[in-house]
Amino acid sequence: MYYQSEQLQSTIRSIKYKYKNGIVEPVHQHQVCQFIYIKRGVIRVYAQNRCWVIVPSRGLLIPAGIPHSLLAVGNVELRALYIHPEISAEMNDKISILQVSPLLSELINSAAEFEDVIIKGSREERINQLILDELSLMESKDFNVVMPLSAELKVFCERVSNNYDRPWELADVASSLGVSVKTISRKFHLETGLSFGEWLRCFRLLKSMELMASGYSVTDAALAVGYDSQSSFSITFKKRVGISPKFFVSHPKI
Known part of the structure; x- marks a missing residue:
């Protein structure tokens, strides 16, 4: 370095x-x-x-x-x-x-x-x-995800990152930490500025970019990060990233 x-x-x-x-x-x-x-x-x-x-x-x-x-x-x-x-x-x-x-x-x-x-x-x-x-x-293409600060939420987010395709719910976080859903909802928003659902969507999109850059098709990447269909994945990807996933895959020089 x-x-x-x-x-x-x-x-x-x-x-x-x-x-x-x-x-x-x-x-x-x-x-x-x-x-x-x-x-x-x-x-x-x-x-x-x-x-x-x-x-x-x-x-x-x-x-x-x-x-x-x-x-x-x-x-x-x-x-x-x-x-x-x-x-x-x-x-x-x-x-x-x-x-x-x-x-x-x-x-x-x-x-x-x-x-x-x-x-x-x-x-x-x-x-x-x-x-x-x-x-x-150069044109900015920025897209990133805020990470939690506390050790408990960091550990849970590591579990999420190893199982993207699982249908995670806020209750999973609360259960793993032994607290109420209301408490963990407030804590997650306080640390990231996002609801757990919104954070999970953004983190899955980051993972899908990794997969597509490594050769996955749009459909395979969508399924791998927990989407039921390519169409819903494509809509969310374009809304958050600013381009369609098909364009991302077929035009690496954009």
């Missing part, structure tokens, strides 16, 4: 990473802005009590100084851009998912071969500047 203590010697640096399925990077932070761009596989990022899922051709912008952790879903290949604080100060100051254009993808891949120190006026410097120009034009 780069630039947790050392300084970035140029305006921007691109570095290659590969992760095997299930690899976790524990909570850490960088002194510089980081942009995680996915080439293959899926990455979950946990930060600021939220969960983001990054699929191929998308990237996550993480401002400097924000603690975060990563989980690899499948075998992952990614590029991490590290951007100097003086430059990133002009960028979005919030964590956000951006859609990466084919041009930006090729530029980032080229920059991954550069040395840390870039000669002023060189081809490498011009490519790095073009990367910054392209980043400023």
